[in-house]
């Protein structure tokens with residue numbers, strides 16, 4: 142069985158930690174590198190629900206996109222949610238590895254896969270780091286699409302029924318910038334490189350106003366949807382790379398945000 146260290150060596154090649162943003166906390170965050178890994182769960186975030194699943198399913202390692210712990214920890218008690226989660230993990234002997242922004246920016250990372258999913262051509266990093274790597278992605282759409290058609294393509298790729306839009310759906314789009322998660326700070330870069338539209342996981346109200354003022358169409362599928370598909374793909378990749386390890390993407394993980402409009406009207410129609 143591979144050790145956590147062997148998984149780390151592979152993940153470091155796949156999503157090199159030098160690509161991570163300076164404020165980030167990536168790599169092995171909980172656990173012992175010498176532990177053998179028989180069962181491995183990927184997920185977007187370490188939450189009470191995903192931890193319970195990992196323990197119930199006897200995972201040795203969680204590869205979570207978002208780091209936990211993220212901030213410095215000075216005491217480990219059950220007084221905080223993070224403390225409760227860490228205590229549970231340690232008692233159960235479950236390790237945590239997080240590639241986070243290194244995974245966003247990797248050559249085959251989340252933003253690259255989003256750009257490919259949109260059918261972009263000539264894809265380059267918005268903030269290049271090295272060959273094929275760097276923060277965000279930018280590319281062209283052959284023949285162009287309207288913002289509405291691009292939105293439909295994104296929803297199909299992510300398998301979602303709703304997303305938020307800023308801009309005119311009839312607007313012609315030839316260049317698109319992509320930055321998963323909460324990446325509103327990349328709007329300015331997207332404008333500088335010349336983008337008709339931008340995909341962000343989520344954006345603040347004032348970022349939306351700024352995009353509108355610049356005439357950049359914004360597509361906001363939600364933080365969860367913009368990244369969750371990638372931890373499912375990562376589970377597949379790790380399973381192929383380490384066939385002796387049982388690998389799965391968390392089955393309990395859910396977007397905490399829910400669109401309730403159609404559900405409420407359906408319930409109303411049913412009464």
Ligand SMILES: [Zn+2]
Pocket residue numbers: 207321322323364368
């Ligand atoms: Zn994220």
